[in-house]
Structures are given as structure tokens and as C-alpha cells.
Amino acid sequence: MAGEPLLKIQGVETYYGNIRALSGVDVEVNKGEIVSLIGANGAGKSTLMMTICGSPQARSGQVIFDGEDITKLPTHIIARRRIAQSPEGRRIFPRMTVFENLQMGANLDNLKYFKEDVEKIFVMFPRLKERQSQRGGTLSGGEQQMLSIGRALMSRPKLLLLDEPSLGLAPLIVKGIFEAIKMLNKEEGLTVFLVEQNAFAALKLSDRAYVMVNGKVTMSGSGKELLSNPEVRAAYLEGGRH
């Protein structure tokens, strides 16, 4: 990969009050890559995701996106730089319909590309089309995850952040969602940064991956390398492959 990475995280430290959650994290995501971040509960994966989005902001270090330092920008401005997030716990709007949820995603362009984009989402997730006039809160977990990803995509992002897309979902649905992510990456050239506990699926999908332990990146490499790495296997795959 030539040139600057799309997202560059340099020596980021994030605190919750006085508790240090991230201590000097360096991560790079190049354009067109799928990069995943794996690690145990409480390793700081989601915190890193939130730090990219500016909530909480990093106390030291830098988050550089597309050549611009976004470390201290407020969350909604960061989102307007076309970093879309499908947050942990999905966070769809429960009383609004599927259709309205997708509309909310297209707010940045004031619905300019809404019609064509929503058709694309409906092709990718036909379930959402079926359920478009249903309220978000009435969807099943998998459908909510699809909606969350679909909503994030509606803003035409340069970078898609996915926080635990497989959380609480049946293996078959996880497979479908991961296939959709792969397709987006291959066909649309979308850059994806993925946080996952389901290390096996995530590593298989990713071009590169980082392993996080106690707020530090301890290992990195291509997805394949890490999959065959005995340490990673012992810690995250053998015991953790559900």
C-alpha cells in the first residue's frame, strides 16, 4: 500500500476518569482494507472504537483520518468526516421504522442520495426491505444488526467502524453479516475497521489484524498469520471458538 493510511492511530491513551483504558495504542488502517481488532473482554477494543469517534477523547496521542487530526473534534463532526459507526449494542432507533432509521443515516447529505442508496441496502439485506415499515425495536437481533450496518452505510462512509457485529447472534446470521461486509469491501472498496470477540470469523475475513491485551496492542499481522499463530490460537481460538 502506497501513501498515507486512511486512519492512523498514534500512541493513543484514553482514560475513564483516572483509570487508563488505552495505553499507547498504534493502529493503521489502509484504504480498501478490512482490519480487525481482537481481544478478550475488557481489553479496550470498544474504547479504541469510541476514541476514534471522539467519545471519550484521547488524553494523549493522535487520531489522524485522511490526513486530518480528528483527535479533539466533537463526535458529530467526526461523523461528518464520513466515519460511520455501527456501535456496540447496535443502537438503532427502536420506535422509528426501519425506513426512518435508514433515513437518519442519510442525514449528512440531506437525503440527496437516499433513494439509490436505500435500494442498495435493500438488495444487500432483503430482510430489511420486507420489514421497512416495521418499528426498529420489533426486529430480531440479527435484523437489528443489519439495520445498524445499513444505517451506517447510508452516510456513504469512507471508513466503516463495526463494533462486535456478531454479538448475541446465531452463527448462521453472523456468517451472512460477515459475507455482506466482505462484499462491501470487494465491490465498493469500502474500508472496514472491525472489533470482534469472534476471533476466528474476524481473522478469516480480515486483511490484517491487531490483538489487544489490557489496553495495549500486543500483536499484529495478516489475518492468516494470526490465525496460525500458536499464542493467538491458544488465547482466542481454541477456547473461544463457539
Add this chain to the structure above:
Amino acid sequence: MSPVTEKGETSLMAKAIREGIFAAIISFFMFLLFVGVETYQDINNALVWRMRWGLLFIFVAIAAIGRFLTVAFIKPHLDARKLSKAKSGILEISTQKSFFHRHFLKIALVFLLVYPFLMMLIVGKQGSLKYVDNFGIQILIYVMLAWGLNIVVGLAGLLDLGYVAFYAVGAYSYALLSSYLGLSFWILLPLSGIFAALWGIMLGFPVLRLRGDYLAIVTLAFGEIIRLVLINWTEVTKGTFGISGIAKASVFGIWSFDVGAPNNFAKVFGLASSSVYYKVFLFYVILALCLLTAYVTIRLRRMPIGRAWEALREDEIACRSLGINTVTTKLTAFATGAMFGGFAGSFFAARQGFVSPESFVFLESAVILAIVVLGGMGSLTGIAIAAVVMVGGTELLRDMSFLKIIFGPDFTPELYRMLLFGLAMVIVMLFKPRGFVGAREPTAFLKERKAVSGSFTKEGHG
């Protein structure tokens, strides 16, 4: 009848009697001090008390018999109906709605437009005063206030317990500026709205980070601050005496309703002088203001800002991650809601001709909020219905002299206003926990509305 059901029936009766007695015991102790004891002053001005056993007995009897009937007859009947419906597989909500249901809004609008004249026809000019003023205008003021608060609470999800503060700002803006500067109603109406909106933003700034209970407490305090300022800033507001002799509104300056004025409405048209014309005029003014509020709310809901309000109510973090500036979104919600409160306030001042801090106590905020919640947060129709029931209902209580037959000649129904208000709320919340119109109407569709949409299914969490 088989012996099994017979046995079932006797046990049901036994259960009903048991629960009836239980209800009697509970209500006896509940009402013992409330209703059973009456305090009054004797000839020496000393406070003494006596027991009202008869009245207490009536209350207890109503509770016991009511509970008995509910358990013995009403509940089995309802259960049986539900069961037979479930067995026959007929949906509770039929897709074919009645004519009245489909054209409800049009019918309601036409009715409101002819209402004052209808009342004049039925009960005569002087008799209609009560219906146009006490019912019509009074209810419409609350409809407008509730619709204004609906923007803050129903759409944006910011629990505001001090909404009456903006009503007060509007009322005092009109009262003070018209008596000190002599400005007319039509200039001050938009001005009051703007002032109230500014106060809305001023309240909005410090509470931006707060949500839910914390926000409610701060807004409650804000309402009290405004009221206390009005009481204590006596040089300007005349304190608890209030401001009287506030100028009446005129028909855009063309016709006046002041008795002495040369362009007096009744004189110009050669009508017998009566205060009813002013009331009818006010009725149409507040009706127009209500329609404006409804129109703006409906339009805003379809615009990005309205969508952002609703999204903000659902999930603030998700909003931010979608690029919505939650600060401006909240402030616009506060400002817009406050503006309508301000309009209603200045109208209130023009109608009463007198304002005092007593009109803007916390109870008013609570009543407005109760109307919003009862109607179903976010639903304009539901809120209007709730306002009619709640405000109209309490007004009706003044006429309920037949209650004296049951409760004795000393019974004054108005005094039980709040008790009944609370009772009504409990009942509505038991049977319709999301308010009269609980289902939210979506604002956008790709294609035709489907017969079975999300509003027919229950909300889940996952």
C-alpha cells in the same frame, strides 16, 4: 350446567366477595382522614373537627361494590370475549375503519369552526358565553400548551417539568409591554413567542448534559425561579397583586372590543353590545394558533430537524455517531416548544385582562404534562382528546349538582377535581399505558402503507 362450572362459579363469587370486603377495608383507612374528618371553624373561630360517617360510608360502599362487580362479572366477561376473539382469529384492529374514524380530523375541524355559532343557536347569546369561553377557549389554550410541550417531551424526549415558565414569560411579556409601552396584541404575540423562545434557549444551555430525572428536576426549578421572580420583582410585575387592565386584542387594529372606542365591533355592525363577540373572536384566534402549532409540528416532523428530535429521544449516542449535532437539536426543541408556550401565554393575558403569578404554579406544568402523557407522547390527536377530557372534564364538574343527591347537600364537586383527575389518570394508564393514541405514526414510506405495520406489533428490546 355441569357441577364443575358450578363449583367454579361459587368460588368466583366467594373470591369476589372476599376482594370486595378487602377493598372496603383499604378504602376505609384511605378515606378515613381524607373524607371522614371534616374541619371547620366554630363561633369562637376555633378550629374543630367532626366525623362525616355517612360520606365515608358512601365512599367505602362504592369501592366495595365496584370491586365486587369487577371481579364477579366484568372481568370474566372481558376474558371470555378476549378468548372467543383469539379463537375465531379476528384481528383486534380491522383494516376497514369506519367513516367517522377516517375523517375524524376533518369532522373535528368543521365542528370547531362552527362551534361558537352552534352554541349561540342552542343556548342563546349570553348562555353561549360559558361554552365558548370556559370550555372552548380554555380547552384550546391547554391543547396549544400541550402541543407545544409535546415538541419538547413527546418528540425530543426531554422531560420538562417547568413548561409553565414559558407560558408565564409570554403572558407577562404581553401584560408588561402593552401596559408600559402600549403595543398592540398583534405586535406582542410574535414578540412574546420570541421572548419565550430565548428563555427556552437560556434554560437549554445549562441542562444540555442532563437527561431524564436530572433534567426534570432542573426544569422544575426553572419554572419555580420564573414564578418567584414574578412574585418578588414588585416594581415591575406588581408581585402577587398581578397586572390588571391589560388591553384587549383587536381584529388587526380595524375593529376594537373596547366599549368606549369609536370602532367598537358591535357598534360598527350595529349589534347589541355584548361581551360575547370578543369571546368568539378570541375563540377563533386561539383556534388559529392551535392550527399553526399543529401545522408547524407536522411539518417539522417531516424535516431533518424533526427527525433529529425523534432520533434524539430514542438514542443520543447513535445520533451523534450519525453526525447530528445534539446541542443545537436540543436547543431548537426547547426554543420551539417554548415559543408556542409564549404564544399561548400572551393570548392568555389578552383573554383574562389580568395576570398574576398564581396562574403559573407547578400544578399547571403538571397538568400540561399529564395531558401530553395521557394523549400519547408525540400524537397530536391523542393530546387534543386528552385536553378535552381533562380540562373539559374538570369544567364539567362545576355543573354536576346531581352528585349532591348521592353525597349530600354539602358536597362541592369542584373540591374533588384533583382527586378525580388523578383517578382518571390511573384508569387511563392502566388500560392504555401509552396514552390514548400510543402508536407513533411514521413520517416516511417508500411505497404504499402496508396494512400490518409496526404499529400493530408490540415493541421489543434486543
